[in-house]
Amino acid sequence: MNVKVFHLVKRYGQHFALHVPELRVATGEALGLVGNNGAGKTTFLRLTLDLIRPDDGHVLVDGQNVAQETGWKAHVGSYLDESFLLDFLTPGEYFSFIGGVYEMSASQIEAALARYRTFLPEQALRRTQPFIRDLSMGNKKKVGLVAAMLTEPRLLVLDEPFANLDPGSQIRLKTLLQDLRQEHATTMLISSHNLGHVTDFCERITLLDDGQIARDITTSDATLHELKHYFAATG
Amino acid sequence: MIYLALLRNQWKSFVRSFKGKRLWLIGLGLFPVVLYAVLVLVTLGLFFDKIVWTPQGVSGATGLLNAHLASLFLGMLVLRFFFQRPPRMEIPPYLHLPIERSRLVQYFQAASLVSLHNVYPLFFFIPFWAHYVVGGPSGSAAAFVWLAAVFGCLLLSHIINTLIRLALDRYPKPFMIVALALIGFQMIDQALGKHLVNQASSLFFDPLARGDLRPLLLLGTLTLAAYVVSSRALLHSLRTERVAATRRQRVLPGILTFGRSPIHNLIVMEMMMMWRNKRTKQYVLISIGVSTAYTALLLSDYNAIFGNLMAAAVGLFASGVFALNYGQLMFSWESRYFDGLLARKIDLQHVVLAKFMVLMGSCLVLFVISLPLFFWLAPDLLMTHVAFLFYNAGVTSMLMLALAVFNRKRVNAAEGSFFNYQGFSLMHWLWIFPTILPPALLLFFMESTPQTALSVIAMLGLISMLLAWPWSRVLARFLARRKYLMAAGFRSF
Numbered sequence: 237m238n239v240k241v242f243h244l245v246k247r248y249g250q251h252f253a254l255h256v257p258e259l260r261v262a263t264g265e266a267l268g269l270v271g272n273n274g275a276g277k278t279t280f281l282r283l284t285l286d287l288i289r290p291d292d293g294h295v296l297v298d299g300q301n302v303a304q305e306t307g308w309k310a311h312v313g314s315y316l317d318e319s320f321l322l323d324f325l326t327p328g329e330y331f332s333f334i335g336g337v338y339e340m341s342a343s344q345i346e347a348a349l350a351r352y353r354t355f356l357p358e359q360a361l362r363r364t365q366p367f368i369r370d371l372s373m374g375n376k377k378k379v380g381l382v383a384a385m386l387t388e389p390r391l392l393v394l395d396e397p398f399a400n401l402d403p404g405s406q407i408r409l410k411t412l413l414q415d416l417r418q419e420h421a422t423t424m425l426i427s428s429h430n431l432g433h434v435t436d437f438c439e440r441i442t443l444l445d446d447g448q449i450a451r452d453i454t455t456s457d458a459t460l461h462e463l464k465h466y467f468a469a470t471g
Numbered sequence: 472m473i474y475l476a477l478l479r480n481q482w483k484s485f486v487r488s489f490k491g492k493r494l495w496l497i498g499l500g501l502f503p504v505v506l507y508a509v510l511v512l513v514t515l516g517l518f519f520d521k522i523v524w525t526p527q528g529v530s531g532a533t534g535l536l537n538a539h540l541a542s543l544f545l546g547m548l549v550l551r552f553f554f555q556r557p558p559r560m561e562i563p564p565y566l567h568l569p570i571e572r573s574r575l576v577q578y579f580q581a582a583s584l585v586s587l588h589n590v591y592p593l594f595f596f597i598p599f600w601a602h603y604v605v606g607g608p609s610g611s612a613a614a615f616v617w618l619a620a621v622f623g624c625l626l627l628s629h630i631i632n633t634l635i636r637l638a639l640d641r642y643p644k645p646f647m648i649v650a651l652a653l654i655g656f657q658m659i660d661q662a663l664g665k666h667l668v669n670q671a672s673s674l675f676f677d678p679l680a681r682g683d684l685r686p687l688l689l690l691g692t693l694t695l696a697a698y699v700v701s702s703r704a705l706l707h708s709l710r711t712e713r714v715a716a717t718r719r720q721r722v723l724p725g726i727l728t729f730g731r732s733p734i735h736n737l738i739v740m741e742m743m744m745m746w747r748n749k750r751t752k753q754y755v756l757i758s759i760g761v762s763t764a765y766t767a768l769l770l771s772d773y774n775a776i777f778g779n780l781m782a783a784a785v786g787l788f789a790s791g792v793f794a795l796n797y798g799q800l801m802f803s804w805e806s807r808y809f810d811g812l813l814a815r816k817i818d819l820q821h822v823v824l825a826k827f828m829v830l831m832g833s834c835l836v837l838f839v840i841s842l843p844l845f846f847w848l849a850p851d852l853l854m855t856h857v858a859f860l861f862y863n864a865g866v867t868s869m870l871m872l873a874l875a876v877f878n879r880k881r882v883n884a885a886e887g888s889f890f891n892y893q894g895f896s897l898m899h900w901l902w903i904f905p906t907i908l909p910p911a912l913l914l915f916f917m918e919s920t921p922q923t924a925l926s927v928i929a930m931l932g933l934i935s936m937l938l939a940w941p942w943s944r945v946l947a948r949f950l951a952r953r954k955y956l957m958a959a960g961f962r963s964f
Contacts, residue, residue, distance in 0.1 A: 286814075288959065319807060
């Protein structure tokens with residue numbers, strides 16, 4: 237799935253939270269969004285998922301305007317924050333619910349979950365499980381991330397996926413994301429403050445500053461250094 | 472200095488709690504109510520013996536009040552338990568700072584005394600004291616002893632409430648059982664004509680009114696002991712780590728598990744949300760209580776009060792109380808994960824239909840639960856009950872769901888509902904009137920042919936149910952337009 241953004245504007249009062257004249261993400265591309273707090277990363281992802289209304293412009297996912305059509309949702313997986321979790325369910329029930337929404341059978345859900353067994357918290361794999369709300373922050377995140385990847389989406393939208401995860405889980409997550417891309421040509425929009433991971437995983441980095449695209453970089457060996465230099469200078 | 476800084480913070484917190492609210496509207500709505508309540512209390516204090524019936528053997532207004540003071544303070548303690556926040560909730564933000572915890576406890580215990588529960592009784596007690604006790608035969612010194620005892624009782628009940636809340640904050644059931652047992656004991660005591668509670672109350676307060684200092688000393692000692700114990704308990708509670716309750720997944724019947732039917736899944740999700748969150752679960756239990764206990768109360772004397780209007784009220788509440796109470800927050804309950812639902816492939820019409828079905832189902836369940844009461848207490852209202860089942864299922868449910876789309880206040884369903892009006896405003900309660908008006912008017916104007924009126928009421932409900940699909944389409948479109956506003960509201964704390 238490709239993503240095209242045109243003249244996208246989001247204001248809060250007089251303040252421009254986001255102003256992106258144009259941005260294109262090709263099918264199968266992994267775009268990393270970086271920027272300081274308040275740069276507009278989450279706003280951009282929310283606009284992409286039609287969770288907030290733009291003041292101007294639009295986002296097209298495979299040619300569909302996300303604010304006017306809903307067909308794109310069948311192929312999109314996303315996890316922005318805990319507000320994506322139905323925390324009164326157990327992880328197992330939550331995966332069943334998400335699978336049901338995407339018309340997966342119980343056996344399909346079981347098969348899809350198999351590859352995430354090493355990533356999911358041990359509690360989420362028991363026959364008896366605690367509710368999601370009783371999991372630690374990191375484990376909640378794992379459940380949310382697996383739910384986003386479970387349906388083998390063609391576009392994956394993740395906000396800070398590496399935050400709150402232990403180092404081992406961060407590495408496993410990168411592998412899982414890589415596998416998903418290779419098998420399904422999944423396009424990925426990933427925002428992160430972890431410059432190491434994001435430059436390691438994404439072949440393109442878009443740097444947002446005060447709601448605007450400050451740089452759009454094809455990742456190379458020098459990107460991490462360039463970003464560190466940029467943030468050191470602007471911080 | 473530190474106390475001054477804490478006081479300043481509390482003042483800021485109080486003042487800023489009004490920020491963004493329309494103060495003139497709150498003032499306009501609240502002022503007459505407060506004025507009325509104050510006037511009622513002052514009048515009761517000044518004309519106590521003319522308003523309250525004096526039984527034989529009790530002399531004077533002071534004697535009469537003394538006989539009831541124990542019950543009064545017990546009742547106030549129950550009210551405190553449900554409605555007064557314990558001071559513990561204010562302390563955590565200061566725990567990491569280099570402030571002695573004992574000083575924090577002292578300050579917040581003292582600050583908690585500035586509470587409505589300690590102020591409103593004074594509007595009764597002080598006029599009563601000035602009018603009846605000061606001019607009493609025992610003189611003004613005795614009057615001050617009596618007043619000191621009243622203040623002491625207020626203080627003691629304040630401290631006991633803190634103690635009970637500390638112990639039972641998360642487990643109100645034991646307190647409820649004890650409180651109900653005490654209330655039950657008093658009711659039996661009154662019904663049997665023994666008046667043991669009144670005698671005990673008189674035994675304690677009558678000597679005070681005569682200037683006897685011994686009960687006051689006893690009260691002072693008790694209050695001091697309660698203060699020391701509550702301070703220690705409060706201090707101890709600051710170190711108690713609350714362990715999250717981790718309930719285990721149960722094997723549920725097939726109908727209560729997720730499958731591939733979207734509406735079924737959404738209904739199951741709603742039911743699980745309802746049962747697994749504290750506030751929503753309390754709404755369910757309260758609705759059952761109202762549908763049975765309140766209905767029984769109304770049915771026991773419905774003819775003597777309002778006739779047709781009461782019939783409409785009974786019908787509306789008996790099967791529709793859950794829809795009325797819970798329905799207007801139908802989307803707000805999901806405020807914690809509303810974004811997650813919007814981002815998924817979930818048809819908004821399915822969402823509306825699922826919620827409509829849940830509300831319709833609640834009407835049917837409450838109808839069945841309260842049906843025996845109608846058979847037993849008012850068989851001639853059975854037709855009303857049936858007619859209002861249709862009305863509530865069709866009209867009330869859809870109306871409440873439509874109103875829910877206007878609600879964009881974040882609600883934490885996991886918090887308890889006692890004195891928790893998060894998400895509610897005056898409008899939520901006022902909507903009961905336009906809901907009840909059409910059936911009440913029908914019953915009023917067709918008084919001579921009530922069967923016809925009831926048939927029309929039932930037909931209105933039935934038609935609305937049959938129109939569920941087009942209704943839900945309209946509401947889904949409306950929801951699609953409002954979803955950004957709702958989601959933004961739900962995201963903000």
